[in-house]
Amino acid sequence: MTRDRGYPEAIAGPFEGPPRTFEDRAGRTIEIRAHDGSNEEYEALASMYIEFDPADRAQGIPPSQEQRVREWLEAILGEDCLNVIAWDDGTAAGHATLVPDGDAYELAIFVLQAYQEAGIGTRLLKTLLGYGAEEGVEKVWLTVERWNKPAVGLYKKIGFETSDAESFELEMGIRLADAHDDD
Numbered sequence: 001m002t003r004d005r006g007y008p009e010a011i012a013g014p015f016e017g018p019p020r021t022f023e024d025r026a027g028r029t030i031e032i033r034a035h036d037g038s039n040e041e042y043e044a045l046a047s048m049y050i051e052f053d054p055a056d057r058a059q060g061i062p063p064s065q066e067q068r069v070r071e072w073l074e075a076i077l078g079e080d081c082l083n084v085i086a087w088d089d090g091t092a093a094g095h096a097t098l099v100p101d102g103d104a105y106e107l108a109i110f111v112l113q114a115y116q117e118a119g120i121g122t123r124l125l126k127t128l129l130g131y132g133a134e135e136g137v138e139k140v141w142l143t144v145e146r147w148n149k150p151a152v153g154l155y156k157k158i159g160f161e162t163s164d165a166e167s168f169e170l171e172m173g174i175r176l177a178d179a180h181d182d183d
Contacts, residue, residue: 005104005163007139007173012159015130015176018084024118028088032127035083041092042077045085046070048092053113062110076108082135084128086111086120094120096128104139104173105132125158133176141173 019033035041049062049069063069076097077083082105086094094111107128111121132140142160144151146168155172164171 005139005141005171005173006161007104007141007163007175008159008161010159010175011177012174013129013133013176015126015133017130017134018127020123020127022119022123024115024120026115026118028115028118030093030120030123031087032084032124033087034131035077035085037077041085042073044090044092045073045077045095048095048112049073049110051112052110056110056113056116061108082128082131082137084124084131086115086124088115094124096124098128098132098137098140101141104141105137107140107142122154122158125154129158129174129176136177138177139173139175141171143169143171146170 019031021029021031024030046066046069050066052062054064061072063072076099080100082098084096085092092112093115094109096107096109098105098107109121109125109128111124129140141163142155144155146152146165152170158174160172160174162170163173
């Protein structure tokens, strides 16, 4: 049973989907593209998450042990999930995913510490939302620790609105399209 979440009335965007290439604030050429399902991309993501700084983990993700990282990736790289990866040549610098959850999708985004504060997270988030809109995703939600002011500010700037602030986490939602009338 999925929870009834509140979503904004207004549709956010438009957001541009993948692929996208840009220069980050550190002068690196970053390419964001949809996950292609290849073993090479899977291994690059596994390496990124194994290297991930424990201080940047939130709500138990990404997992910290290699076997758990691989099990988690198997789940979120499934065909019903949408994934985009930020690449610096062959290095996975960041990853964002939309995971189906009832009539909406849950969003998670991660940027490797060495690539943070370079504008990659913003582009990665917008590109994932563009990809979601292209694929017919209507509603997206996420949770963020309320003390994570940079993330909360970014989500609000993009169009997310707080739907639940009852705990130490904020739940936020965004609407990418009007609901289809299936009834």
